[in-house]
Amino acid sequence: MMRPMMDTAIEVVDQWEPDARAVLAPGDCLETLRTMPDGSAKLIITSPPYNVGKAYEKQTELHRYIDALLPIIDELVRVLSPTGSLCWQVGNYVEDGEVFPLDIFFYPVFAARGLHLRNRVVWHFDHGLHASKRFSGRYETLLWFTKDKDYTFHLDPIRVPSKYPGKTNYKPGDKYGLPSGNPLGKNPSDFWKTLEEDWESLVWEIPNVKANHPEKTIHPCQFPIELVERCVLAMTDAEDWVLDPFAGVGSAVVAALRNGRRGIGCERDESYLHLATERVQALARGTMPYRPLGKLVHKPTGREKVAQVPKEWMVVGEASVAKTGALSAAAEARADATITSLQEELWPAQPLLFGELDTGR
Numbered sequence: 139m140m141r142p143m144m145d146t147a148i149e150v151v152d153q154w155e156p157d158a159r160a161v162l163a164p165g166d167c168l169e170t171l172r173t174m175p176d177g178s179a180k181l182i183i184t185s186p187p188y189n190v191g192k193a194y195e196k197q198t199e200l201h202r203y204i205d206a207l208l209p210i211i212d213e214l215v216r217v218l219s220p221t222g223s224l225c226w227q228v229g230n231y232v233e234d235g236e237v238f239p240l241d242i243f244f245y246p247v248f249a250a251r252g253l254h255l256r257n258r259v260v261w262h263f264d265h266g267l268h269a270s271k272r273f274s275g276r277y278e279t280l281l282w283f284t285k286d287k288d289y290t291f292h293l294d295p296i297r298v299p300s301k302y303p304g305k306t307n308y309k310p311g312d313k314y315g316l317p318s319g320n321p322l323g324k325n326p327s328d329f330w331k332t333l334e335e336d337w338e339s340l341v342w343e344i345p346n347v348k349a350n351h352p353e354k355t356i357h358p359c360q361f362p363i364e365l366v367e368r369c370v371l372a373m374t375d376a377e378d379w380v381l382d383p384f385a386g387v388g389s390a391v392v393a394a395l396r397n398g399r400r401g402i403g404c405e406r407d408e409s410y411l412h413l414a415t416e417r418v419q420a421l422a423r424g425t426m427p428y429r430p431l432g433k434l435v436h437k438p439t440g441r442e443k444v445a446q447v448p449k450e451w452m453v454v455g456e457a458s459v460a461k462t463g464a465l466s467a468a469a470e471a472r473a474d475a476t477i478t479s480l481q482e483e484l485w486p487a488q489p490l491l492f493g494e495l496d497t498g499r
């Protein structure tokens with residue numbers, strides 16, 4: 139049930155103003171960034187455009203793409219607060235089936251500007267394109283840098299339930315026999331697939347925003363709001379500015395506003411910017427579709443048709459179902475039994491694959 143998040147409409151302005159709550163600036167982000175004071179953004183979280191273009195010299199093209207972003211990156215480092223964080227979320231650039239993990243190319247750019255890498259977060263999702271000549275890509279990365287060694291990081295608001303909350307200290311001493319964990323939960327780690335809730339033994343994850351995701355808009359690769367929220371809650375305080383220079387449909391701005399922060403997004407595509415403004419207003423009305431942080435991902439029960447091995451793939455007796463096109467009742471029952479035992483054998487045995495290439499986003 140969606141409840142109103144705010145009492146009144148949120149005023150959205152189109153250029154940087156220190157007292158604004160929400161800025162959605164049209165045009166090239168470089169122009170807006172140049173109007174922002176040094177150190178004004180506590181969190182910069184963004185997914186830069188991947189449009190590297192067609193290339194015959196891939197590495198050269200890639201470096202050209204990164205070089206084109208350098209003036210923007212210089213401005214981002216300038217406007218980043220001394221205790222602030224920059225989260226740079228990227229996947230792979232793929233050309234002729236060859237994979238170029240963009241975080242590898244961006245890391246030296248930020249390191250050369252004095253930023254300190256705190257985590258390389260792997261964001262795993264289950265859906266995407268199916269590759270045929272390499273492993274299907276099911277993760278992207280988020281490079282979390284801070285400007286200094288002293289930085290804001292609040293662990294408590296983003297803790298997730300411990301797997302074994304009943305664990306106790308076993309070493310002799312004052313704490314022997316007492317609970318060893320934190321009652322607020324554990325650190326969510328740098329692998330953002332599973333936020334395990336032990337008492338229900340269920341797996342939680344942050345799905346990417348695909349067709350049936352409640353937040354889906356026309357944007358091809360928008361951030362799930364909950365992914366940004368984890369960074370907002372951990373790396374900022376109330377009233378701080380959260381900046382997304384490549385705002386798309388404004389997911390970072392919405393995540394900031396939902397949590398009592400200020401949000402500024404730049405976007406040069408008018409239709410995305412318009413949608414971003416609508417999402418902010420819908421947030422104020424309490425009608426913005428939103429998938430809450432930590433909500434369970436739908437898991438098939440096995441009874442859904444799409445979760446079952448098609449009978450056409452089964453061989454019953456000498457004849458394959460694909461060939462006969464129809465099954466007798468007895469053959470169908472045998473096929474059902476075989477399918478069930480195959481499912482039991484195959485699916486639980488699938489290892490949790492992790493570390494695949496490419497992205498489906």
Ligand SMILES: C[S@@+](CC[C@H](N)C(=O)[O-])C[C@H]1O[C@@H](n2cnc3c(N)ncnc32)[C@H](O)[C@@H]1O
Pocket residue numbers: 165166167168184185186187188357359360361362383384385386387388389390404405406407410
């Ligand atoms: C990967 S998408 C970001 C999507 C965003 N995270 C969201 O949740 O909707 C990159 C966006 O940057 C925009 N863009 C690219 N270059 C830009 C620039 N120089 N200034 C402003 N926006 C830009 C593109 O139009 C695109 O919508």
